[in-house]
Amino acid sequence: MIPLLSHSTSTVESWLPLLPLHGGAVLVDKPTGWTSFDVVAKLRRILRIKKIGHTGTLDPIATGLLIVCVGKATKHVGSFQDLDKEYRVEVKLGARTPSDDCETAEYDQRPIDHLTDSMIVDALKTFIGSLEQIPPSYSAIHAGGRRMYELARRGKTLPPIAPRRVNIHTITEIEYCQPYLRFTVRCSKGTYIRALARDLGEQLGVGGYVTALRRTAIGNYRVEDAFDVLELIRLLTQTDNANVSLDR
Numbered sequence: 001m002i003p004l005l006s007h008s009t010s011t012v013e014s015w016l017p018l019l020p021l022h023g024g025a026v027l028v029d030k031p032t033g034w035t036s037f038d039v040v041a042k043l044r045r046i047l048r049i050k051k052i053g054h055t056g057t058l059d060p061i062a063t064g065l066l067i068v069c070v071g072k073a074t075k076h077v078g079s080f081q082d083l084d085k086e087y088r089v090e091v092k093l094g095a096r097t098p099s100d101d102c103e104t105a106e107y108d109q110r111p112i113d114h115l116t117d118s119m120i121v122d123a124l125k126t127f128i129g130s131l132e133q134i135p136p137s138y139s140a141i142h143a144g145g146r147r148m149y150e151l152a153r154r155g156k157t158l159p160p161i162a163p164r165r166v167n168i169h170t171i172t173e174i175e176y177c178q179p180y181l182r183f184t185v186r187c188s189k190g191t192y193i194r195a196l197a198r199d200l201g202e203q204l205g206v207g208g209y210v211t212a213l214r215r216t217a218i219g220n221y222r223v224e225d226a227f228d229v230l231e232l233i234r235l236l237t238q239t240d241n242a243n244v245s246l247d248r
Helices: 012-022 036-047 071-081 117-125 148-153 193-204 229-237
Strands: 024-030 052-054 063-070 085-093 129-133 164-177 180-187 208-218
Touching (some): 036 052, 052 071, 085 193, 117 193, 129 193
Parallel strands (some): 063 208
Antiparallel strands (some): 085 180, 129 164, 164 180
């Protein structure tokens, strides 16, 4: 059984020092601006261990649940990756961006005054179920030995991206306050929320892109049980908060 360290683990402070020796999975709440690799790299330096990795990338602008496997637990990364994911997402309607999120500049602005709540709800319903989704151009997919986002940021011509079969189980808690649309989505592994925002915007005929994204669950694991990065570093180093550096 994999030791799983979260706020609900009663022996967490006694288990943390044993991570490098026995391994385990740690629930981490990734802050915005950090890449998933930043979190892993920080913990690798603190724990002084090479065998460590996360179980599913979050974009730099995204926050939320990241499961980090340490030591012997790294052999179970695939099991965590296969679990369904849940996200709380904010989409801006009425424009597009090259990256399908707010990391790049808007273009193709379109009017949205004609949109109604019922139009948006009806459009969202069409995405529930099994569908083929084309990943964003700014993605971690490899092409010609480089990741797509690296080629896109350098202005290179991108090869066609093959669609992928994904499953969107539910879309709930829908709130629309022009031009921002917020909802919670439960989906299969491999689903790109940025692609969902892009495709929703196109279906509505106005364009759309992600402005905020938070992963709230992986399988039955919840972000409410995850460690804040600063808190986790403090526990691992047993130092005072004021002396812990968050520099990556």
